[in-house]
Amino acid sequence: MLDDRKLTVLRAIVTDYVSSQEPVGSKALVERYRLGVSPATVRNDMAVLEDEGYITQPHTSAGRIPTDKGYRLFVDQIGEIKPLSTPERRAIETFMSGAVDMDDVVARTVRLLARLTHQVAIVQYPVISATVIRHVDLIRLGDDDLMVIVVSSNGHVEQHTLTLTVDDEQLAQLRTRLAAAVVDRTAQRAVEALASIDEEFPPQDRAAAQVAVATLLELLGTPPSTRVVVGGVPNLARFASEFESTVGPVLEALEEQVVLLKLLGEAATSDDVLVRIGQEVPYQGLQSTSMVASAYGSQQDVWATLGIVGPTRMDYPSMMASVRAVARYVGRFLA
Structure with a gap:
């Protein structure tokens, strides 16, 4: 255990070294921090701190710099984090x-x-554990180019493009069924609901549904x-x-x-x-x-x-x- 004066010396060394980037000497500490003791006393305290592994001397005749152990003690001695201005x-x-x-x-x-x-x-x-899917949409970008968009209740937006040949009526059906399966559900529940949704489509529309569902599952399956x-x-x-x-x-x-x-x-x-x-x-x-x-x-x-x-x-x-x-x-x- 270090006494209060040695802790004060350590805090001064850390503060001075962080500010100046230069090894810290005993005379500088006494002058800058008004420690109320002589440089000789501070040198003795620094010797103890060095023996205990809290500071080190980078080279002969240099001042001292903190070690990882010294920084740790310094941080542990911070009683309260000051609020920002x-x-x-x-x-x-x-x-x-x-x-x-x-x-x-x-x-x-x-x-x-x-x-x-x-x-x-x-x-x-x-x-956020309470996050749910708020909106799902399929938007036509071109003849066979679509964009899948997923919006979560926390404001997160995911989107992905895919190539799919569907007419406007099929696109509307896809949009409606996918939204019914996932909106107002968590991602996990939405994935479960999509597991067998392609069976709800007529046989001629299932291939297109599987492509859209696979894209939607990919968007839902990447945890942020x-x-x-x-x-x-x-x-x-x-x-x-x-x-x-x-x-x-x-x-x-x-x-x-x-x-x-x-x-x-x-x-x-x-x-x-x-x-x-x-x-x-x-x-x-x-x-x-x-x-x-x-x-x-x-x-x-x-x-x-x-x-x-x-x-x-x-x-x-x-x-x-x-x-x-x-x-x-x-x-x-x-x-």
Whole structure:
């Protein structure tokens, strides 16, 4: 256990290093943070922190920088996440207020997180347990070209084109029967209802019905929760010196949906904001980074998660505040 003064010294080292990107010396800490003790006392405290693995000396005669363990203790000592300022909250509301459907909400959320934090933003598509199919349509685009459109109660829109030779009367029958089978049902119930619907059509229309049903099943059968959108990857260029030889594995990991879903999944069971630092990240390609994530949804239901990935040298209090604020606002917006 560290006493209060050593914790204060650690917090000062983390804060100073995040801000300056330079190793921190005892004299600088005393001058900048008014610690009320001599540089010699601070050096003794730094020696203890180094022996305990919370800070390290990158090279001889240099100051100290935090280790992953030091960042972890720093984050654990954050008693309360400060709320964003009124202008920051207003900026979030303004940016999100123009969203027209679920795809737009997710796209805006990714851009917003990347802009607020200057890190890589990752957002999982939400799945709301009460979501039902609100509208299904078949629209003729050309002689044999049709578009199938599915609209969910959460505003999510799926569409797909297909080639099908049907006259206007057959198209109307298809549209009516498909809508009767799926509208006001959850995706799972809709899939069950479509399982044998082709038998309801006259023999001469069953082949066309099977093609339309297969397309509709494809649209209904892809759970949105398996999709993660990534934004702000160019922000990694700001921290090129910190990743050096690891930037390749980081970029590869950010392209793997399964990896990102695994990262975000842990946040779904967390009470508030989840922080994983360096070696704590459960994927080797990202162990030179830190992740800050939070679930979003209603009080009754967690819909999905969102977060950021960046260097371990990040402003954790600000990142945690931004991620939590965006998660809460998106949850209220979708509700």
